[in-house]
Amino acid sequence: MxxxxxxxxxxxxxxxxxxxxxxxxxxxxxxxxxxxxxxxxxxxxxxxxxxxxxxxxxxxxxxxxxxxxGSIGLNAGAADIHEARKITDAFVSSHKPSVEWDLQADHLSFSHVRLMMNLVMLAVESLPRGGVVSVRIRSEAGGLTITLTAKGDRARLKEE
CATH class of the missing domain: 1.10.287.130 (Signal transduction histidine kinase, dimerisation/phosphotransfer (DHp) domain)
Incomplete structure (x- = not known):
């Protein structure tokens, strides 16, 4: 890499x-x-x-x-999942896609929230004609899993 x-x-x-x-x-x-x-x-x-x-x-x-x-992702400790979701919902609603949530985690670090938000941004960008961004977060014994799926007409990631 x-x-x-x-x-x-x-x-x-x-x-x-x-x-x-x-x-x-x-x-x-x-x-x-x-x-x-x-x-x-x-x-x-x-x-x-x-x-x-x-x-x-x-x-x-x-x-x-x-x-x-911003620097909030550099903070130690747990982020407010509900606040991050609210901010993300407002961001996605200012674009064409919609967002679906499947959260099963007690807490997320600020770094995890920042990663999730950056993935949401990529997913929104990959759906120029609208669609659905699905966010799935699981806290398991082995760690945290964040999965995003973007579905819509002409979904694609730009090369850059």
Whole structure:
């Protein structure tokens, strides 16, 4: 297994963050532009809905990316599984796929949660036309097993 240059890894992570924020922030910008235009009440209502949707998606993605890539994964101890699931649900709902959970673990470390979130991100990215991301986590005597399955039309991993 080859290692990745830290500078290249940092560039990949920064690129990923920007990629995930472009769409919802563009929605917010477009909505603000529409609200500045003279127009009917219905158009203003649509602009307001677009503004709320874009802001919610951006917030969900920022929170997820902060957890998945941030320093929280470097903490010792157990992560709050319910909080990680809530953050992941919000992130996935800001994309086309849905997520199904099958959790049978008493606790997860922050590192495990971070790994799971990064796998979820790969699974979501592999489903450009939507589908289902299934997350299965098992705590067994031999350790922890995290399994993700992505099913949907034209599911694929990009080469990069």
């Amino acid at each position: 080859s290692s990745i240059d830290p500078a290249r890894l940092s560039a990949y992570i920064a690129s990923r963050i920007c990629h995930d924020l472009v769409s919802p922030i563009s929605s917010v910008t477009n909505a603000l532009d529409l609200m500045d235009e003279p127009g009917d009440h219905e158009m203003k209502a649509q602009a307001e809905a677009l503004l709320h949707d874009g802001a919610e998606k951006a917030a969900a993605r920022i929170q997820f990316l902060r957890y998945a890539f």
